[in-house]
Amino acid sequence: DMDLFNRVFPMDVRPQAHDIIRTWLFSTVLRSHLEFGSLPWAHAAISGWVLDPDRKKMSKSKGNVVTPMALLDEHGSDGVRYWAASGRPGADTAFDPAQMRVGRRLAIKLLNASKFVLSKPEPIGEVAHPLDVGILTNLANLVADATRRLDAEYDYAWVLQRTESFFWDFCDNYLELIKARRYGDFGGAAAGSANTTMLAILSVLNRLFAPFIPFVAEEIWSWWRPGSVHRSHWPVEADVLSLIESGNETAFGLYVRTTEVLAAIRKRKSEQRLSAGAPLQIVRVRNNEDLELRLAPSLDDLKAAARTDAIQFMADPAFDVEIVPKESAA
Template identity: 60%
Template sequence: MRTSVCRDGGGGAFRRTESVFLSRIQAGLKTTCPVAQGDKPLEIITTRQWYIRNGGRDEALRKDLIKRGHELAWHPEHMHVRYDNWVRGLNGDWLVSRQRYFGVPVPVWYRLDSEGAPDYAQPLAPDESLLPIDPQSDVPPGYDEDQRNQPSGFMGDPDIMDTWATSSLTPQIATGWEDDPDLFVRTFPMDMRPQAHEIIRTWLFSTVVRSHFEHGCVPWDNVVLSGWILYPDRKKMSKSKGNVITPMGLLESYGSDGVRYWAASGRLGTDTAFEEKQMKIGRRLAVKMMNASKFALGFGGDPNGVITEPLDTAMLAKLAALVDEATSSLEKFDYTRALERTEGFFWWFCDDYLELVKGRAYGEGDGASSARNALCIGLSTIQRLFAPFLPFVTEE
């Protein structure tokens, strides 16, 4: 296999793509079937392409990649079967070359014989220290530009890389592979890959393949898989169907916190229907948070003060249990459960507890101080629990 070069000279990230590409890809043949026009017959054309081994024709590699899937923690767990089925069902290698103009070019050249025919069996590969290169503008060592596409000269590989061939190195690029060795050692493998379920077979699998070859490990410890956003009629949103909803109007109507509340209400691995009603609830929750905070914190309680009243200690005990549950849920990437439990406690806090203690908080003495201190601690903790979901109002 090989690695890639950046056409715009984008430095180390694509140098890495090239070096991996040059060390991992093999040349092969691909059959393409152009679309026939009218009643003209289809013409079968064979063209040279580039591939990366992915276990489709190598049983030992297939078993290794299946094992890599078991090394990942899947959220939700049942999504693992999609990866497993995909790897087991492969019957060919990963085609990574494309015949387009824009993209990361394949960094090799070919010698031309005295009749101008390329020698595909012995491609000219640049030294890794020279990467990135573009074979359409750069010249291989030992040649000059006048020999390009001339008999006894050279030609550049005209192909570019498939999207997944380049994006499959995103963990390495983000963690400073080669550019920042200290950062890379501390952050790779990464902790989590968030993505949607339909690209398990593409982005996720291709990233695992690249990491397996280059580093001998999985690129992250956890995979967090979301579903699709569906139109209210439960059909997938699509530009071709004209049912895509842009977010700007929603942000203006319900605020960022309202939209985030709706998004966080969708469970992992489950498709979520677009629903403005949930955004209205999220906005109402944000407004209530602002008003409750102003009211409770207006008493000027001491977060380190003494709590003496049984009702106040009971509230704080219930809050401590919520913190433990929310923390456990977030550590499992179950953010929806953490939001549900926090929201339920918050409405109980406002509707019941706050109404019960506000009269005492207006008073004097130890009972009043206990209420004020408990309100201060309670609101501060609730704000932090809501912060991942309603960051703007909690920051205020």
């Protein structure tokens, strides 16, 4: 089929393992040079081997291969694919069912987080809250970095790691910070800003995760978008930035500092054997910077997430947090 050949040759990328560089790769390059006077592809993506628990190459001749059917039944296709995608290009990857369990947990968390985001998508409004601007600035950076890594380096494992890191921050911090606001506790405009931000993040995460956990990504996409996520366009940095006009590193710094204080409050609750939702009378934040002024734009969200009536800022050479549970206030 010369029409097909003319459309695909030279190819963009040849994926292969490192053990056949001197054979298959070299012979293909030589034949292409002799027959067509050109290279057969622009890039070669080199993968490693899958290793058994003794760090030996898995192969049929050695009899140490593992058939995937039982793993697919136990961990799901997305869990197994997550493990495979975690192996960096050029590096050998150990067979590790624990990583498959991590992938399954990620897929389930993505389902649950998406249900929360889509449970109350109205009202929609302009993105104006600094915490929303901050996390969207970080999302735009993620999209730009992920696209560059895939296009220039084929570093899919790095993209998965960074996307997963963003996702867990989104679940553990952002969703907790804006939960009260999105339900309208601070007015319709504030709720609209939160909802628009959550939906934008969900749309981007859905597409960033699609190559790695394709089945759960397709399921979530079908809940609120037409067609298939695998035929949708790849997220673009400019689309994210269009919601906030431009990136705002100051707002992102506010978001990071707010989540750090929230994490410190959670740690104190855990140390005192309190639940994450335990109500507090007051939180005292000791610090050597003007946190009271710096965190003023996010203070309502922080108080709501910490379940506290008040936050008191106190000058101190070292950062520390003290909590007073309601039942201990007296």
